[in-house]
Amino acid sequence: GIQVEQSPPDLILQEGANSTLRCNFSDSVNNLQWFHQNPWGQLINLFYIPSGTKQNGRLSATTVATERYSLLYISSSQTTDSGVYFCADDRGYNKLIFGAGTRLAVHP
């Protein structure tokens, strides 16, 4: 089956710093999504981005489907950005294949 690799696995930032998270796929990308799992365990939709670039406030994402990767940019990070970031691709029937996640800690 498809393999999803996320990097880096862990990231520690000082508040205000920028960062880039990466997601690589072993197969073609169908319906890529980025999620943030906050410290309370909730999964928050960040982007639905099968291709192209989208921005939402301090966050933006780019998917290059032909090269099987996606990037999530976080600018001017805040402590509330802490948590785990997942990318996932829909393989049909609501079946998302998730990466292992990037655990982000933003310190004041």
Add this chain to the structure above:
Amino acid sequence: EAQVTQNPRYLITVTGKKLTVTCSQNMNHEYMSWYRQDPGLGLRQIYYSMNVEVTDKGDVPEGYKVSRKEKRNFPLILESPSPNQTSLYFCASGTGGHTGELFFGEGSRLTVL
């Protein structure tokens, strides 16, 4: 507000005591599914439903049952819970197939003693 609602959010139970985790969505989505999240194993699909009265197994269906009698509801049933079903459970809904975004509920943290 568009949302997926799960209940209960937290539950501690004992082995063998039947329980149901409810899930309801107000987005008129055809597709609904259940996932469990475990340390080191990530999120794995338990069951999914393509429409009313249509359900099928995901990757880890053992020990679970589901039903889809109404479009908005997709309960997860643990007939005889065991400690290895201690997990964080998520319900999700979406437009389905290869066409759309998936939305998750807030999660239900279940502990089976």
